[in-house]
Amino acid sequence: MASAYNPIYTDVPEKDVFALHFLQTLSNLRTQNSFSSPDNKTSDRVKKIKKAAYVSMARAAGGTNRLWSRSLLHQAAKRNNKNVRFLRRKRRVTWLMRRRSNRGDPIEDVAAERLRNLVPGGGGMETSKLMEETAHYIKCLSMQVKVMQCLVDGLSPK
C-alpha cells in the first residue's frame, strides 16, 4: 500500500467482512419460508440472491458512508417496507442538470451519464464525486465477486 496520503479515500474492508455479510444475508434468506420451497421459480430465487448480494456488499463496504451503498440500501428497504422516507434528491438533480447544461465537456458528460446509470445513486452527484464513488464501487464489487466465487466453488458438487 502506498505510504503517501491519498486525499481520495477509497479503502474497502477485507474479504472476510464481505464474506461474513453475504453469508448472513444468505442465511437470512433461508429462514424465509418462501425461499426453500422447491416449487419456487428459479428466477425469483436468483433475484433474491442477487439482491442479497448487493445489500450485503453495501453493508460490508461501509453502510451509509458511501452514496452508492446508501442508495442501494434505500432501494432494498423500499421494496421490503413501503414506509421509507423519500429522499429529496430531485431538487439537487435539477440544479446539477442546469449546471451541466451550461458548460461541460460533451464527451465527458455522455460517459458520465452512462456511469451514473450504472452506479447506484449516481443521479445526484457531481462528476468528480461520481468518480470517487465509482472507484469505491469497483473495489467493492470485485471483492464481492471474489467472495461469491469462493462460495460457489465451495458449495458446488465435486
Place this chain on the structure above:
Amino acid sequence: MDLTGAFGARSAAVGACREPPGLESLHLGGGDGGFTALLELPPTQAVELLHFTDPSPSSSQAAVAGVGLDVSPPPPPLHAYGALTFPSNAALMERAARFSVMANEQQNGNVSGETTTTSSVPSNSDRVKTEPGETDSSQRLENNRCGIGKRKELDKKVKGSTKKKSKSSEENEKLPYVHVRARRGQATDSHSLAERARREKINARMKLLQELVPGCDKGTDIDGKIKIKVCVCVWGPLISGKRNIVSNTLVWKHGCDTPPPPRQIQGTALVLDEIINHVQSLQRQVEMLSMRLAAVNPRVDFNLDTLLASENGSLMDGSFNGTAMQLAWPHQVTETEQSFHHRQLQLQQPPQPQQWPYDGLIQPAWGREDDQGHGNEHNSLMAVSENLMVGSASLHPNQVKMEL
C-alpha cells in the same frame, strides 16, 4: 521579547505544519478578514504584521509554514519568506535576518538556505515575486504574500515559461480546501478558475480509476492477449466462458500484486468507456454467480466436512488470522428474522472476542440450531460461517455498528 515569544508559538506550530500531508487543504484558520485587511496596508507594515507582531494563527502558521517547509529542500533557495522581505526597510531586514538565524538554531540541519538568504537578502523585488511561482511547497506562505504582492506581480514580466501566477488570495479564502494555480496567460476570473479546479479534481480521480480498472493504461492489443493467456492458466475454467477481455484482465490483475507500468492516458472518452465496461462486467459477474448459487444451494445435501474443507481452502488465505472471533454472532444468526433490517439491528450487540477451539465452536452452534429446528442446509451454511468466524480477523465492533 516579542521575538522569542512569537518564536515559541511558531516552533510549536511547525510540528503541526509538517503533519498535514496533502497541500490541497489550506489551514487558513481565522484569517478570513485578515488578508483583505492586509492588502490595504503598505507592504512593509503588512510584512511586519505577518512576521512578528501579528498574533493571529493564520499569519503565524503561514510564517512558520514558510520556515518549516524550507527545511524540506525545494530546489531554488527560497526560504524563509520571513527573511526575504521587502528590502525597503532596513530594520525589518535586520529582524528578518535575526529571525532566520534563530530559525536555523531551532531546527535541525539543512537550513543552509537560511543563511544564504540572510546574505542574499537585498534581492530585488522581482526575484522575490517570481520565486513563488517555482515551488509548490511554499503555497501557504505564498498565499499570504500574494495578496500583498499581487499588484506588483501582475505588472512585472514573468521569467521563464514555467512560472505560474498564483490565484488571488481572496479566492483561496473562499475555498479553503482547494488550492489552484492559474496558468500563465490564462484568465483569472473566478469562473474559469473554478472550472479549472473542477477539471483537475476530475482528472485526479480519473487517474485513480485508471489504476483500478485493468487494461485502462494499456495501449496495445498484444498486452491484452498476453493477459488473457495468463489468466486462463491461473483461473482456468472456473467461471463460464462468457467473459470479455476486460474481465479476464481483471482476473489477472487481481491475482498479481505488481501492476504493469502505467502508460499515457488514452483520452478521456476511452478511459471512461473502459471504466463503464468494467463496471458492467462486474455486475454481470455478480448476476452470474448469484444464478449459480441459486442453482447450487437448494438441491445439495451438504456434507459438512467437505464443505468446511473446501471453504478452508478457498477462503482461508493469508488474510485470515486465527485470532479473535465473535461469539455473539452465532447467537444472532440462528434467530429467525422478518426482514433484513430486523436482522441487522440485532447485530448491535457488541461482539466479545474470545478464543475458542474449533470443535468447541461447532458444537454449541449445532446445539442451538437443533433447538430451533432448522433444516440441514441451514446447518451447513451456519457451519461455513462458523468456519469463517474461526479463521477470520476480528470484525471491528465499530464497523458492525457503523453500518446501521
